[in-house]
Amino acid sequence: MKGWLLAGLLLVALPAPAEIFTYVDAQGNRVFTDQPGSGNAKRVPLAPGNRMSANPGSAKPAPPRPQAEAPPLYRYDLLRVLVPEPDATLRSSAGELIVSVTSEPGLQRGHRYRLLLDGKPTAEPGLSPVFALTNVDRGSHNLSVEILDQQGRTVERTANQPFHMLRISLAQKRQVKPCALSDFGQRPECPLKDKPEEEKNPFLKFF
Template sequence: MRLWLLIICLIALPVTAEVFTYIDAQGNRVYTDQPGSGNAKRVPMAPSNRMSANPGGAAPVAGKKAATKPLFHYDMLRVLVPEPDATVRSSAGEIIVSVTSEPGLQRGHRYRLLLDGQPTADPGLSPVFALSNIDRGSHNLSVEILDEQGRTVERTANQPFHMLRISLAQKRQVRPCTLPDYGQRPECPLKDKPAEEKNPFLRFF
């Protein structure tokens, strides 16, 4: 019984401890971790089958997220034409908008013009935009630059302008129609052309 208790105790010893055995004075085999007796012999130990909590010895590395390309920064972006609070006179509600940036537009980037917060067209490379049929009254323009991922890189503040759509009657008041103007100017249609007075001296011929 004592022998089995000794074996159980030895099994519980750390795997790095050395085990020795000898025969005591009563003829019993003794197992110990101390080589105290002169005839004690070292007992060879089988390799442990315990698995290390971290076999590689290195701390687990969390999965790296895909690197996100940082946004490019423009030093300047603004609407050149029309100027802030400009008044535009057009019977058809037409306006030409020009924008600029510093540095110039980067590869993969696009301009997009917004009128009253709504895109006027798909993003493009041209810094010049032609708009038409804009309602009379006050409006706001802004421009933004989008990168290849569709992210907004830069955007200007709203810049107001005022559209005056002059009627044909108002144009005629500003610049009255003359005979050569009829059929040439939109506000001077041929149907409104007055009849030419005949020379009274030619009616006998």
């Protein structure tokens, strides 16, 4: 046991490339040495060791690069939907409406308007404060507008403004104003396929 302890100390003390030899002396003790010529010494195979830095704490990770701070958000005094008015009822067979917005002060450089219908963008952000919508479903909806800066951040956004769309069917239009013969092919609610056949003059068959 004592011999193995000495061997461990010797392994720690010797440099990595050194070789270790062992033999049994005349008293029967196991001896470890770095001298190959002592008695019938045999080389002790060594496992490869892990090399570590003499001062592992000296290698410090590189500090993170400072990120450029985004400019603070610009604040508008006013942003609102002008048209349609809140809770307005609109009538359109095609579900069409024009939306107009305004802001105070005016739109700043690099900023864009974006219109939302029921919380979803209706188109890409742009400079125009007027939006044309088509094929809006019948029923109640909510409009809101927001202003985006150059980084795509929302600078301002209005609250949801409700409106109601009434889409008049073609049949309802024809009830209000029946189709005359001259209206077929001219009015959307009076297609040519629905045009009645003109009555033939009964006297023409004799000619």
